[in-house]
Amino acid sequence: MSPRPSTRPLPAVRLDGRQTYDYRNIKISFGTDYGCCIVELGKTRVLGQVSCELVSPKLNRATEGILFFNLELSQMAAPGFEPGRQSDLLVKLNRLLERCLRNSKCIDTESLCVVAGEKVWQIRVDLHLLNHDGNIVDAASIAAIVALCHFRRPDVSVQGDEITLYALEERDPVPLSIHHMPICVSFAFFQQGTYLLVDPNEREERVMDGLLVIAMNKHREICTVQSSGGIMLLQDQVLRCSKIAGVKVAEITELIQKALENDRRVRKEGGKFGFAESIANQRITAFKMEKAPVDTSDVEEKAEEIIAEADPPSEAVSKPVLWTPGTAQIGEGIESSWGDLEEEDEEDEGGSDEVTILDSVKMETEDQNVGNHIGDDTPIVLSDSEEDEIIILEPGENPKKTRTQANCQQGKVPSKKAIRKKKQQPAD
Amino acid sequence: MAGLELLSDQGYRVDGRRAGELRKIQARMGVFAQADGSAYIEQGNTKALAVVYGPHEMRGSRSRALPDRALVNCQYSMATFSTGERKRRPHGDRKACEMGLQLRQTFEAAILTQLYPRSQIDIYVQVLQADGGNYAACVNAATLAVLDAGIPMRDFVCACSAGFVDGTALADLSHVEEAAGGPQVALALLPASGQLALLEMDARLHEDHLQQVLEAASQAARDVHALLDRVVRQHVREAALLLGD
Numbered sequence: 130m131s132p133r134p135s136t137r138p139l140p141a142v143r144l145d146g147r148q149t150y151d152y153r154n155i156k157i158s159f160g161t162d163y164g165c166c167i168v169e170l171g172k173t174r175v176l177g178q179v180s181c182e183l184v185s186p187k188l189n190r191a192t193e194g195i196l197f198f199n200l201e202l203s204q205m206a207a208p209g210f211e212p213g214r215q216s217d218l219l220v221k222l223n224r225l226l227e228r229c230l231r232n233s234k235c236i237d238t239e240s241l242c243v244v245a246g247e248k249v250w251q252i253r254v255d256l257h258l259l260n261h262d263g264n265i266v267d268a269a270s271i272a273a274i275v276a277l278c279h280f281r282r283p284d285v286s287v288q289g290d291e292i293t294l295y296a297l298e299e300r301d302p303v304p305l306s307i308h309h310m311p312i313c314v315s316f317a318f319f320q321q322g323t324y325l326l327v328d329p330n331e332r333e334e335r336v337m338d339g340l341l342v343i344a345m346n347k348h349r350e351i352c353t354v355q356s357s358g359g360i361m362l363l364q365d366q367v368l369r370c371s372k373i374a375g376v377k378v379a380e381i382t383e384l385i386q387k388a389l390e391n392d393r394r395v396r397k398e399g400g401k402f403g404f405a406e407s408i409a410n411q412r413i414t415a416f417k418m419e420k421a422p423v424d425t426s427d428v429e430e431k432a433e434e435i436i437a438e439a440d441p442p443s444e445a446v447s448k449p450v451l452w453t454p455g456t457a458q459i460g461e462g463i464e465s466s467w468g469d470l471e472e473e474d475e476e477d478e479g480g481s482d483e484v485t486i487l488d489s490v491k492m493e494t495e496d497q498n499v500g501n502h503i504g505d506d507t508p509i510v511l512s513d514s515e516e517d518e519i520i521i522l523e524p525g526e527n528p529k530k531t532r533t534q535a536n537c538q539q540g541k542v543p544s545k546k547a548i549r550k551k552k553q554q555p556a557d
Numbered sequence: 558m559a560g561l562e563l564l565s566d567q568g569y570r571v572d573g574r575r576a577g578e579l580r581k582i583q584a585r586m587g588v589f590a591q592a593d594g595s596a597y598i599e600q601g602n603t604k605a606l607a608v609v610y611g612p613h614e615m616r617g618s619r620s621r622a623l624p625d626r627a628l629v630n631c632q633y634s635m636a637t638f639s640t641g642e643r644k645r646r647p648h649g650d651r652k653a654c655e656m657g658l659q660l661r662q663t664f665e666a667a668i669l670t671q672l673y674p675r676s677q678i679d680i681y682v683q684v685l686q687a688d689g690g691n692y693a694a695c696v697n698a699a700t701l702a703v704l705d706a707g708i709p710m711r712d713f714v715c716a717c718s719a720g721f722v723d724g725t726a727l728a729d730l731s732h733v734e735e736a737a738g739g740p741q742v743a744l745a746l747l748p749a750s751g752q753l754a755l756l757e758m759d760a761r762l763h764e765d766h767l768q769q770v771l772e773a774a775s776q777a778a779r780d781v782h783a784l785l786d787r788v789v790r791q792h793v794r795e796a797a798l799l800l801g802d
Contacts, residue, residue: 216654217658220651220654220655220658221655221658223651224651224652224655228759232759232760233759233760233761234738234760234761341756345764346761348763349763349764349765350761350762350763350764351740351758351761351762351763351764351767352760352761353758353759354742354756354757354758355756355757355758356753356755356756356757357659357662358662359662359663359665359666359754360666361666361747361750361752361753361754362752362753362756363751363752363753364751364753364768364771364772364775367753367756367767367771368767368768368771371764371767372764375764
């Protein structure tokens with residue numbers, strides 16, 4: 130997005146046609162198990178999986194369950210991701226997600242307690258980045274919260290000292306109690322804060338000055354703010370970003386609710402659900418581009434401008450013939466003349482496509498080559514084959530098809546540009 | 558913590574301060590003779606020590622050297638005795654790593670790194686006693702240490718934390734106030750231009766209160782700046798006296 134020196138003010142459009150505050154398409158699909166989901170933000174894909182386990186609680190928090198988040202940057206996500214290298218980015222993302230989801234207390238950890246001081250649920254959220262096309266934070270936070278909302282833990286009952294853990298067949302699993310859904314919104318800063326883009330894709334991330342992440346929920350409560358990349362912010366920029374984030378989060382929360390509702394309905398009605406169902410629609414064999422609306426109203430004017438300013442194309446002259454002795458000259462893929470050799474008496478078609486036939490010739494010996502050399506401009510006859518006619522094709526002419534037989538007449542007058550060289554009779 | 562009032566009806570906090578009041582700050586520069594620059598700061602009960610080495614040639618991998626700027630390398634560590642419980646913290650700890658990254662981000666923005674291409678500046682910060690506002694104390698100590706080392710900076714980098722309780726913004730949180738679980742903001746400011754080098758916020762805060770909290774934190778950072786400025790001038794005066802000018 131660079132400012133162009135033109136008389137007309139251009140509408141600000143990003144590389145992929147989005148406006149400055151537009152998100153890419155978000156697609157949420159669920160797996161067959163509860164607590165498994167894939168979130169696609171444009172082409173960035175994150176897989177989230179929630180699992181649970183009964184453990185002893187932490188010593189200083191005996192009545193609270195344990196939440197554990199882990200984001201992994203899979204090596205398939207981007208060429209630069211290697212097992213040891215990406216530690217800075219990984220630490221930053223993990224800490225941001227932890228602060229966003231844990232410190233904001235979106236999950237009621239007290240409800241995860243089974244027996245105080247002895248047994249609590251440990252909820253583990255594993256996020257895997259499958260494809261990196263920018264803005265990992267947003268996609269990961271959406272995946273985490275969707276997976277947590279989708280997850281069902283096994284039902285537990287306590288009788289005295291006995292804890293009974295019911296299997297999935299005995300009792301329906303219980304959803305987690307979630308207070309609110311914090312969602313991260315990323316802002317990329319360019320040119321010392323002049324330009325502010327929401328949801329940067331991978332290319333924009335490479336050239337941005339810095340990133341500001343604001344996590345909010347739909348009640349307009351800010352859960353986390355994190356600035357990174359060494360940008361200098363002003364207070365009013367932060368306040369402006371928080372307002373934009375509020376709007377975006379409301380939209381995304383609605384989308385999440387709809388997706389969860391759809392999945393719940395499909396499972397209840399006994400329809401098919403799971404990743405296989407959602408992936409099948411994408412038809413791997415067909416390339417499909419998502420359409421982005423582009424303003425084409427003044428395309429003609431712009432095109433005229435460009436054409437007027439551009440240089441006219443230079444005259445390109447191609448020389449398919451090598452003008453040096455001793456080089457083999459092979460037929461250039463034009464129509465084969467083998468069939469014509471047998472039809473020597475047949476008149477060729479005058480008015481139809483005229484194609485010059487070049488016979489394939491073999492390499493001349495040096496003596497004959499030297500002898501054949503007439504001048505720089507004239508083509509050199511190279512062959513001592515029986516067929517005598519060699520028509521050299523030059524660009525810009527209408528090639529003519531001619532009979533090339535040793536003993537047959539040269540029936541056609543060659544076109545004015547074709548240079549016809551009589552074959553020198555080979556020495557006996 | 559049940560029964561603990563963070564802000565009483567008369568407007569006093571747990572340690573008797575008012576809402577916008579900072580804790581007592583005492584700082585000293587040139588604490589170590591060996592290092593290029595060093596500083597020690599006490600913000601209430603939070604004690605932090607910062608040491609700067611540099612600018613010097615790249616240690617380790619030469620390939621990481623930047624052709625047009627200096628590389629700023631920050632390491633943060635908390636002493637095992639710094640918190641209420643003695644806790645052994647491994648070196649590659651995620652939280653320590655994150656703090657190091659944040660310090661690096663803060664100082665890369667403030668130090669004039671273009672003056673020292675292909676060099677490295679090391680900033681090591683150690684927290685000796687953690688009583689809330691760890692990040693802020695580290696940044697303030699590191700600023701003084703960088704100034705002591707004579708490395709040119711755009712401006713002081715002053716940091717402070719702030720919170721929000723009962724509709725009032727509190728400046729410079731202590732450990733008790735942090736542990737209560739309310740919203741907390743940590744902010745690093747370049748006072749002359751008012752630009753934020755780093756902004757970090759945790760826990761739920763309604764959007765309408767954001768401005769109030771940011772204002773309180775900025776004002777507190779400016780108060781810290783006034784204090785640090787005085788410390789630096791005092792130090793320079795002492796050094797000049799010793800040199801016999």
